[in-house]
Structure formats: C-alpha cells, structure tokens
Amino acid sequence: MSEEKREIKPQVESGPRHGPGAQMHFEKPKNTRSTLMRLVEYLAAKKFQLVLVVILMLISTAGSLAANYFLKPLINNYIIPGDFNGLARALVILACIYLVSVGATYGQSRLMLQIAQRMTNTMRRKLFAKLQILPLKYFDTHTHGELMSRFTNDIDNVQMAFEQSLVQLFSSALTFVGSIVMMIVLSPILFLVAAILLALMFFFARFFTSRSGKYFKDQQRNLGNLNGYVEEMVDGLKVVKVFNYEDKANREFQKRNEDYREAATQANFYSSVIMPVVMNLNNISYAAVALVGGLLTVMGSFDIGSLASFLQYVRQMGMPVQQISNQMNTILAALAGAERVFEVMDQPVEVDEGSVTLVGANKNTDGFVEVAHNGIHPTHWAWKVPMADGTVDYVELKGDVRFNDVTFSYEPGTTVLNHVSLYAKPGQKIAFVGSTGAGKTTITNLINRFYDIEEGTITFDGINVKSIRKDDLRKSLGMVLQDTHLFTGTVMDNLRYGRLDASDEDCIQAAKQASAHSFIKRLPQGYDTMITSDGTNLSQGQRQLLAIARAAVADPPVLILDEATSSIDTRTERLIEKGMDALMKGRTVFVIAHRLSTVRNANAIIVLEHGEIIERGDHADLLQQKGRYYRLCTGQFELT
Template sequence: MARNKYDVDEELVSVFRMKDLIRLLRYMKPYKLTIVVTVMLMLIASIANLLGPVLVQDAIDNRIPDKDVNGLIILSVIFAVTLIVNAICFKFRVRLMSTIGNNIVKKIREDIFYKLQELPFSYYDSRPHGKILVRVLNYVNSLSDLLSNGFINFITDMFTLVCIVVFMLFINVKLTLVSLLGLPPLIITIMFIKNIQRRNTQALSMKQSNLNAYIHESICGVKVTQSFAREKKNESIFRELSIAYRKAWMKFTKSNFILWPIIDTISTSGVAVLYFAGIIWIQGVSVGVLIAFISYIWRFWQPIANMGNFYNAMINAMAYLERIFETIDEEPAISNLPRATEMPQVKGQVEFKNVGFTYDEEAGNKILDNINFKVGQGSTIALVGPTGAGKSTVINLLSRFYDVQEGEVLIDGINIRNVTLGSLRSQMGVMLQDTFLFSGTVMSNIKYARPDATDEEAIQAAKTVCAHDFIMNLKEGYDTEINERGTRLSIGERQLISFARALLADPRILILDEATSSIDTRTELALQNGLQRLLKGRTSFIIAHRLSTIKNADCIMYIDSGSIVERGTHEELLALKGHYYKLYNSQFSVLEAV
C-alpha cells in the first residue's frame, strides 16, 4: 500500500481468486438451514411460475375448442394459486435473505474492526486512514446485495433454467434446439469481457480509496488549511481526484452494463428465429404450443440475464473482497507469542538490556543503540534530550507498542515479550503527548481506562490533577458533551482530562510523555503537588522539555542519537556541566538572574 499518499493507487491482484469466494461462502455457513429453507421456497415459487404457459397452452389447444367451461375455470383457479404461491414465497425469501445478508455484512465488518484494534501503531503510521476507513464501510457495504439476493437468486435461476429447458423439450424438441442457438455467442462474449470488467472494477476501487483518503486528510487538517489560505490549492487537488474517480466510474459503468444489452439482443434475435421456425414447421405446431413456447423462451433468457447480473456482482465483489480479506489477514507486528503467560502483579522494577531498535530495518538507521539501564521499584525516571533522540521510542518499547530488534526489556525480571499484551498494558498508564479525547461526556472520558470506577473516584482523580475547577465551569460540568478529539477544549484542558484518566487507571507503571507541555505555568505549579501524589509508589517514566517538572526525579537520563550520554540526579548532572547542564541553563538562566 502507498505510504501516506492519497495519490498513489493500491496494488491489486489481477486474477479472480476462488479462495476469496470460498471464504465469503464460509460466512454463510451458520445460516445454512435458513438458506436451505429459502432455496426450497424459491424452487417452489419457480415451479409455480413455470406452470402458467402450460396452462395457457392447454386452454388454447383443448379447453376453448372443446368449449370446456369447467375446465377453463379449473385452469384459472390453478393459475391464480400459482400466483399466490409465488408471491408468498417471494415475500419470505426477501425477509429471510435480507436478515441473513445484513448479519453476514455485520460479521465481516466486525472482523475488520476487531483486527484494526489489534494492529500496531506502525500499520496506521504507514497508511492513509481514509484508505482504511473505506474498507470498513464502502467495501463491506458493496457486498450487501450479493449476500442478500445474489447467491440465492443464482441457485434459483439455475434451477429455473433447467426446468424451463425440460418444459420446452416436453413441448417441442426442435423448437428447443433452435432456442438454444444463442448460448454459444453469449458464453464467448462473457469470457471476452470478464477481464475488462475486473480491471475496471479494480480501477474504480483504487480511485474511490484515493478520494476517500484525501477527504479524510482534508477534514482532519481543515484548521491548517484555513490558517494558510490553501483552500484553492486543495480544491484543485480534490478536483483532480474527482475527475479520476469519475473516469473510472464511467469505464466501470460501461463494462458493467454491456452484458445486459447483449443478452437482450440475443434473446430478441432468438425469439425472431423461433417465430420463423414456427412458420416453417407450422403444420406440426399448434397455436397453443407456439404461444407457450414463446412465453418460455422469454423466461429462458430472464434467468440468464439474472445470472449475468450476478456475474457482474461477483466480479465487483472480488475486487472489494481482496482488500477486505487483506485487512483481516494482516499479521499484527505485535502479538502474543504462542506460549505467552499472564503478567503477574507488577511491582515496578524495569530493565533495558542491550536494547537496539529501528523503525525502518531496511534503512538500518538505529533509533536506539545498545541501551542499558535498570530502574528500581517506585522510582521516577526522567528522559530528556533533543527532538528525535529516541526518548519516546523508549516508552514505546516499554509499552510494547513496538518490539525490540536487539536485546530485551524486562519488568520484574520478566521479558515483556513472554507475557500477554492485555495483562501487560492493563497494569500500565500511558499519557501521550498527542492527547485524544473521545466523543462523549467528560466523565466517560475520564473513566475510559476504568469503566467500573465510581463517579466519586473519577472526580477525585480530576481534583488531584487540578482539572476539577475548569470542568465545573463547563456548561454541564462532568456531564458536558465533548466532540470528537475534544476540539472545543484547549490543549491544556484536554491534557488535564487525559491526566485524570491515567490517574484513575491506578497503574503500577506510569508513563507521561510531555504530560504538561500545554499546561500554563500557574496550573503547572498547582499540579506539582498532585503529581507527587500520583507518582508516589509507582515506577514512573517522564518525558519533558520543561525541566521544572523533573527536578525531583530519582534519575534523569539524557538521551542523544539513540544513546544514554548522561544519567544521574538533577544536582549530579548540573555538577557534571555537560549536556544536561547546558540544556538547564538555556531554560533557566534568565529566571535565575532575576
């Protein structure tokens, strides 16, 4: 897949893969009994529907010449019964298959969503989110009609086609053979256009994905767009993507609807030939037989047309199924090992042993190189250093958002790769620099990591991190609705709510990545006491550019170019007059002079 690009097409397999179809059919397995009942109903309806021309033939050739009024009444009653049976069966088929189809679509969408919950950060870092979203919604929705009607109609149409041929052979063998002359050119046409249809469907899928990716990116970045007055440029990009999508749609439409007029032309030509043959053999063919036969020949081409539509739907579905199953089959880069065990109650001792890591193994540039340190239970460790030095990578490895390529990370002497992700992360509290709030109330956001907490516990957590006062000033206090990402709140307010969320989780290991970067100085001073209570008894890792927040840390590690170049307490590092000393003076020299 394209790396964070909305203007690069995704690669698609060019051949029809039967395994994708078989896999889709497996989703229907739990409903096989209902499907069998539905098929039986449709077969009954099909037989009832096919009795009509035979009844008409009997009426024209026998009942009317013989002036058999009672016979005509009986035929009329039978004909009416066939119509009623057909209507009832159709009603139940629509109801049953609509339910099954939507249940299957729901299950496929759930499978994709559940997989997306498991995939690591690297998956999302390397893909436009709009191209992921289109799979969960558009691609899955495109399967709805195929699952609700397609397969059942195909089985029914196959059965109907066989029955029609049997009825036609029963009435007149010669006319039946004439009627089948149109099948060879139809089969040749289908074989010719199938690859064109698939290529055009794939192209449409790719252009739809590109357009969706750019729309998603533009909505997320609308504030930046307006800040730099880039609306016209973005409109130009969107117009180009829309034109590409429109061209792909037109090609798709042309190839998708070419089959129906071909079938219609062949069927009409077949009827014309049938009339001609009937005239030639008029002495051996009664009027009733010819009328009945004409009725069957029109019905003969109807299921063929339906199967042609089903074929189109299948070609379309394969292009989407390829992307859907690709997502479901994506192997999580971070997952539980086969023999992973539950992490015991964490005490808080952390050790990095000869850890090496790179985000791009092909490039070979190490973000961390031979990192070694050991942290005691309940200690507070601060990580400082220039941007890109590897500070956030340390906590990403500790949280196992990524796995180390060299060395190992131990908690209480246990390699974190040997325990389950759930048991590890449930005992850790992480507050990232990019705070994210979900749509819902302030209270629900604080309780996100611990839904079973009481309101009183949540409020106490908010008080501890100095978030209570501003929350109470909101229109509805803790019941105030927050929109997606909490954009109506200031960045500092969002960080305080995230702080309360982390505190409420009561983790044994706490990770704060620039937790106070957007909090004003007054709030930060008030927060210091709360922080001390928060950090007490927990092993804590703090990344901070504001050195005032880490002066009391048990150990400060200065990281640069992927290595720990200095470590010690605040006073010890100042005494060294090295990197930390220079960094500290650059921030506080003016304040100390005052």
C-alpha cells in the same frame, strides 16, 4: 505515536487507500477457491436455513417454468374448444401456481437476508476481536482508513452479494437451464432458431461485462483519489487558507474530478448498454421464433398452445443472461472483499507467554498474601509468581524498572536503541531528553511490551517483563500520551475509562488532583457533559487535563508521561504542578518532554541521541558537565 515509528513506511496495497470509498474495487480475488470455502464455513452454521432457501428457490423456479408451460393446455384444451368452465378452473390453478411461486420467492429472499446479516455480523465481530489481539506493529504499518474499509466496504460487499446476488445468480441459472430444457421438449427445431441468437446474447453480454468491469475498477480508483483528496483538504482547511492554497486546491480537485467523471462515464455506459443489447437481441429472437413457429403452425406440424408456451420461454430466457452478467461483478467484489477481511484475520497475534500475574495483596509477618478484590480497588499490589515446584511466590510491586544492555529495532537493519542500560528505583522520577528519533518513546513502548526487544533484558521488580502476562504488566502502568484520545460519552465515562470499577467520587477526586475539576464544573452539564468527535468541544489543554485525570483514576504504581503537558499553556502547567507532584508521589515515573522546565525536578535526566545514552544525572549534575543538556538549557542547542 512515537517519532521513531513515524519512519516506518506503511505497507500500502495496490492502488490508493485514502478516503471513503477507496476500497470499493471490483477486483478479482487472488484465491477464489480458498476464500469461497471460508465463506461456506460461515454459511454452514445456518445449513438448515440454507437447505430451506434451496427448496424455496426450486419451488419458485419450478412454479415460473410450470406457469409458462401451462399456457399449452390452457389454449389447446380450453380456449380453442371454447370450454369456459374448464378455462375458469384452469385459470384458478394457474393463479395458485403463481401465488406459490411468489410466496417461495418472498420466503427465500427473507431467509437469505437473515442469513447474510447474521453471517456478516459474525465476520465483523471476529474481525474486531482479532484487532484487539494484533501487535501494535501491525497498526503502525496500516492506515486507519485501510482497516476501517474492512468493516465497511469489504463486509458490505459480502453482505450485498449474499443477500441478493447469490440467490439471484443461482435462480437465474436455474431459470435459464429450465427454459432451455422446456424449449427442447416443446420443439427442437424452434430451439435451434433461438440458440443462434442465444449465442449472440452470450457473446455481447460477456464483451460488455468485461469492459464495464475494467472501467468500474478505474472508476473506484479515481473515486478513492477524489474522496481522499477532499478528506485531506477539509481536515487541513486552516492550512489551505493560511498559505493561500485555494486556487491550487481547486485545480487539483477539478483534475481528479474530471478523471473520475471520464472513468464513471465509460463504466456506466458499458454497464447500462448490456440490458438494451440483450433485450433487443431477445426481441429479435422472439420475432424469429414467432415467424418460424407461425409457419410450422400453419403447416400443421405445430400447435398454437405449444407456440405460445415456447414464446414465453424465449421471452423469459433473456432476463437470466442479463442478470447473471450483472451479478458476476458483485460476486467477484464480494469475494475480493472477503479475502481482504480474511487477510487481517490470518495475521499473527500478539504473543504472550507470560505466567506472572498482578494481584491485590496485603503484607503480614509471613510476607505478602493475596486478597480478594470484592469490588474495592487494592491499595497494595504484588506479582504472583508460579514456581517450578508448583508453589506460588509473591513479590511486592515497588516499581523498580531496569534496562540491561537493551538493543531494539522496529525494522531489521535499523537500530533504534543500541545497548541501552538504565534503571529507575521505586518512587524515582526519570526524565528522557533528546532529539526526535533519539529513542525516548521507544523506551516506554518496551516497558509496556508493545514491542519485544532483540537483545538484553528488561526487569520489573527483578522479574523479566517477558515472564509477566501483558495485561497484568499494562495494568501496573499508567500512560498519558502526547496525542490524547477521548471516547464518545460523558466526561465521567472518559475518566472511568482509567478504571472501570471506579466510583464517581474516585473520578472527581482524580480530576481535582489533576486540576481538571474546575474547568469540568464550568462545562454545560459538568461531569455529565457529552464528549463527541474525540473531544472537539474541548480545548486541547482541557483534553490533556482529562487524560491526566484518567491516569490518576487508574492509580497505577508506575506512570509514563509522554509529552503529557505539551498541549497545556504555561499558566495551566503551573496550576497542575502540585497535582502532578501529588500524582507522582510514591510512584516510579518516566517523563518524556521537550519542555525542559518539566524535567528539572527529576531524580535522573537521561539524554539520548541516536539510540544511545550520552549523558545522565540530575539537573545540577548535567549543567556542571556542560554537555548536550547544558547547551539545551542555555539555548546553544535546540531539540528537533
């Protein structure tokens, strides 16, 4: 990442966003209705399965309610009269009711799990596809952990809610309402007795749920702080040891760990106390109803079968209250997570209005003619330019890049480049030298159109880069960055990342050109050696050599080297000089370097300061000027 962009402050959301678990907030969504409607759109794709889930849910609930009511005729009609044959038949019917209810419950759970998995799979796929078309500025202002949490914590919360909580919530609500209806049908008087204690259950459940929700937010915030600190300390363990920071690190960890313990204790206390309180109140309600119901039965105004059924509904009524209380936090966390995912999906995408494309071409007496790819990497390229009259013109890709009075800023009011004009003729090597923040990397970012300029123009072979389709523009450019990134896979896979249709021979030749072949052959499995964790099994210099070889595989007409040899020792640098010269031959090359030895043979060296060009010329010219470059070479001034 460029030095200029490091000054941009990330737009951090409320609360810490570092470390795993930092996003698992039990927070309320900002716009519940809108988020819920968008989730419904995802569910709509499985509407037939959802209808079946609802039907199965109704069957399951009805079966549970019916089984309890069946106790009335079972006792009154068969047990009390002593009709054992009738009792056996009734028990078979009761068993069938339970079996149907259990089967419906299994079916609804299985179907909802599949729906939730497919739904979140679609969300992840769309979110990942969205990231591919977001502008680079978005990633400059959001941390990697913050974006990763969308794929993990946030979508996992949605999945969990739809797999379990949503069905359980509706099922509990149906069971609760059904139980109340059946209780009123059986005995309005007994229902009044139960209703008083039911109101107390609701009051305590709401009280403890609100308290637990508050402390769960504190718990997750402190967990985020704790995990973020552990991650930071593990990543910087060498620095910790070098500066004897162990005692301070331990004290800081103990403080954060204690904060997490206190919040977790409170959160889990209020969460765990809900069930005992609700169940005890339910037991009291059960005892009160049994007492009053027994008196009514003795007095002859109520029958034993109805009392048994009523008591079952009283017992059943407490569980939905507790389940609804528990599931609300999960539902709210899912809605908040979905809202955060949708915030990313709603970000404006990278605008590309270019119509000029890059094609393989051959030159004949009439000019350039487009040629079929046929799986063979073209040796000549041309810009395919649509004309106003509907015809097509072909412009040879030479690598002529020009900046004309370019002004640019990453953030309004903070100018990074100020009226910069420069040019690179085809085949020239242009080097940029300057202090950190001078604007060197910004220039290369603008060539790639990672950002668009505010004033001036940038042309590529006489074509405004804004007219060139971004994918085609970047296909013509090869970059070797200071911070190398290797992907999990073999060495050959990483080399082929430069050009996916490259053959093994192409990759090996590129590795030889970049002087990477010798060390690759010494690896345990040579080109088939697996690279993991961004190349931690390789030295920094080896990773840099692979990045250079990857650029060679791409075989781009224009090459950008951003501190490409900064991590390579002097001996290795000398070894690859010939290879780099061969790689640069016939190409326009832009070089950014603090190591001045890498720019001495440049056709032009441009010295930048505060976003402006203060000197330009080749090595000998700049030494004669005895300006900033001269002082750099003679050690009178250092790059910072």
